[in-house]
Amino acid sequence: MNIKLSTFKSRLKHSAEFEAETAGFLQNIERELGYPIAYAELDDYDCDLKLIFVQTGGSEGLFLDSFGKLQAPYYLLTNGGNNSLAASLEILTYLNSCGKTGEILHGSASYVAERIRSLAAVNSAKKRLANARLGVIGAPSDWLIASVPDYAEVKRRLGVTLVDVPIAEAETAVKNGETTTAEHAEYTDFDKQEIAKALKIYDALDGIKDKYALDGLTIRCFDLLSSLKSTGCLALAELNARGIIGTCEGDVATMLSMLIANSVTVQSSFQANPSRIDTESNRVTFAHCTAPLDMLDGYRLDTHFESGIGVAVKGELRTGRVTVFRLSADLKRYFVSAGTLERNLDEANLCRTQAVIRLDKPVTELLKTPCGNHHVILYGDYAEAITQLMDELNIRN
DSSP states (O other): OOEEEEEEEEEESHHHHHHHHHHHHHHHHHHHTSSSSEOOTTTTOSSSSEEEEEOSTOOOOHHHHHHGGGOOSEEEEEGGGGGGHHHHHHHHHHHTTTOEEEEEEOOOOOHHHHHHHHHHHHHHHHHHHHOOEEEEEEEOOTTTTTOOOHHHHHHHHHHOEEEEEEEHHHHHHHHHHHOGGGGGOOOOOOOOOHHHHHHHHHHHHHHHHHHOOOOOEEEOOOOHHHHHHOOOOHHHHHHHHHOOEEEEEHHHHHHHHHHHHHHOOOOOOEEEEEEEEETHHHHTEESSSSSGGGGGEEEEEOOOOOOOSSSSEEEEOOOEEEEEEEEEEEESSSEEEEEEEEEEOOOOSSEEEEEEESSSTTTTHHSSSSSOOOEEEESSHHHHHHHHHHTTTOOOO
């Protein structure tokens, strides 16, 4: 991580002991971090995290004089010596009275280093969101009545640009495209003609991604059942495995959820329906017909569950700790919980990839105040990291 630091201290003459104490304080933090902190000019914010090192009391006026060169949020680092904590409290109180956000980083070297890591990760995620472009290929499916956010609000709150692409453009690209079956020799256990159609959909979506400079996309995939007699399940499984956000059914809110999860963790996530909720055991059965191939310990190909046509992915997810996340379409709420993926299922009456997860949070939250249908599931416990990012975006749990 690229961490930079600018300093404030009173204009009084400071002793060699003061300078040595200051240097030792920073060295201890760098040792805990495992990488250096670079000194920078006040207006230099080309970094993952900018720290304002308040070294002494009497720095308040100097901070105020330089206020125009600084940017929110304001992270004030202090070791507490020479009345530096007192000055930091005064500065942050002033900032809060002006409606500005910030935090004082004060405590042990290990605590400060952990806060620096967390804040840098959040800032890096916010930058990724602000630079992201996502495509909406066709309108959201008709049944997603609570999953369609306002594009302008998405831009304002998250910084994400949403780009509409006609579904006909994807369909035409598939019909005019050439198959790339030779590049996917691993697909030998299914009907070759169906594989060829599914891979042409993959090529078409990949081409649209490049044409519109997209970081991800969602597609109204059920339309493909009638127009192409195929599905987008395998194409999305391939795209997500390459780090390209991809959701089905034109679900924009889930696409944004997946992007947020990826911006925090830089890993793929599984879009799934909560198919059964057991309030007594606090377990949820999740299922869907596509899953990122890089998340699977193994898989086989099958038909699409609802239609019985095309190519779907029947995957085996790893057991262990996971995070379940969903952003509401109005961008005002979200659900996040760590949990344990206990087992995979192989039931005929569910979408093809199926997993049972015991949540840490009460599953009754999903029954009382849901944020929508599809949720995204990723490996590892990232509930706190996602919560920190949501707090920075002023979206409350």
